[in-house]
Amino acid sequence: MENPYMPYPVRIDDIEIATEDKSLKTFKFVFLNKEDEEKFSYEAGQFAELSIPGVGEIPIGIASSPIEKGFVKFTVFRAGVVTSHLHNMKVGDIMGIRGPLGNWYPWDKLENKNVVIIGGGFAFTTLRSSIIYMLDPANRSRFKNIDVVYGARSPGMLLYPEELFEWEARDDINMHITVDGTDDPDWKYHTGFVPQIVEQNAPKADKDTYAIICGPPIMIKFTMPALVQLGYKENQIIMSLENKMKCGIGMCGRCNIGKELVCKDGPVFTLEELNLTPKEY
């Protein structure tokens, strides 16, 4: 039987600075043992524990997509002990990854549906994974319209800008990129907060439309009324939560919201499910 606490050994294959303030970096990992990559088979929306021996572990959403083979990617904000240590590591360093963990966005349920993806700031990693997955030629026909509202403080704080602008040019996905503000006179996308852009640009809800929303609490708080106004019901709003975690497998006891464990029963919940739990997140 597998030991769920045992990380798969990985090598840091590439490190990219992800935002202009350098607070986020994207790490590309390659598994030291080829068979581990197969064991780490994941769905868009899942997370993993990045495990640095001697330092500790940190739960991070998987930014690469299941259709991208040969590596896994995580975009990490420098915040605490483990992430700060990780930001100082080098290409070639050896560490571990434990997972994949948690549930994922409900791809079966989203089949033949319109999907609206709403993200803010650096909570765009599993959303990036999801968009890459949905746009894959093998999957695109499984979904109807795809809309994306993504905002950051400034153009330089948008994650994955090259991909964003490439998606913008496509006709099988409707991008609504926004920044809180910019002094760039050539900025040709939206300016304004995410809730406002959602209100003005997101499609109205019908029974075949679902919204996936991921972002800082303040963004979520103000986007909810916009979605309600557009007619989205509680079971059509899908969210991904974060809580402090250690084990990631539902045993250590700290990430619960009521009887649900964010690590194992989540992190993805519908608003309908969340409304039945204490707001302990």
Add this chain to the structure above:
Amino acid sequence: MKFITIDKKDWAKGIEKSRETYRLFGPVKEKNGFLIKSLDNDTLPDMEYTDSVMSAKSVMFPQSEKMLNASLDESQEGHHIMNRVDSDYSPQAVLGIRPFDAKAVQLVKLNFDTKDYRDPYWCDAYEATTFIGLGINKPGFYDFSTTAGSGPFEEDGLDVLLADMDDKYLAKILTDKGQAYVDACGFKTGADEKESQILLDVLKKEAENNIASQINTDQLKDKAILDLHDAPFWDDVAFSCINCGTCTYVCPTCWCFDIQDETKRKSTTRFRNWDTCMSSLFTLHTTGHNPRDSKTQRVKQRFMHKLKYFVDKYDQGTMCVGCGRCVKSCPVNIDIREVCNTMNAYEKQE
């Protein structure tokens, strides 16, 4: 079911003999009371003990346990790759475990042995363990096990149930594991099954009649989580709490843990340590946000977990076996019996 009798004069010799195959744990008197500890050679379990400060949960779930280790020396092959720490999972027996503590192990098992994941440290230790229970002839003042899904002579989770009959033990052998242990001791004086069961039933009835306090749990399942969570009594329950966490450490069913790395020179070990939901650090995010920031939220979490979330999730009763340790050890006299009864009786005011 098979019964044997063990003359107390033969007890020590049999226990010593079992050491050939088993590592032993049992009650030992320390300066602050009884603990369930590893029995070094020549140390016998103190079977006259009344109650132990700590339960036997640490036999499967040590307060601090090595999980993984790794070398950080980059000149070494396999550096920064973690390996499972070697631990001894040869057969072991817990002697004199109380029936409610054995029941608690079964509840903790629901957490560590699931359909999705198996915690190998807990499960390997559990599988290596034989539980030799000792019925409680005279239940303590704080014992409310009979209304908490257990009782002084309950058999759930035990491999052998011993009943103290003054000069001898009557032993009811409940499982193959139990049979193997009594065989290893060389205990084999058979006893009449019918007669032994009658004797046991008399002791059981007498003991149960001595338990004065009760909890009511029959309504818990039908309450809505949010109704109980938002009930007005929690501030009163938590008012005197100092968040010391004693209740969680002495509890035989509290299983929460932390994981920490400890490094000495070029070698690191990943440990797990008991943790407590009474600590604000338990849920503190790196951002400074804390979903259970207040004392009331943390006290509520403990009782809601034991008496509501667990009840709903597993449908196997409460995550409390009525040992009474938290009631006895609480420095400010918070009483889970009162809280449970309050929750059970609560009706939301419309």
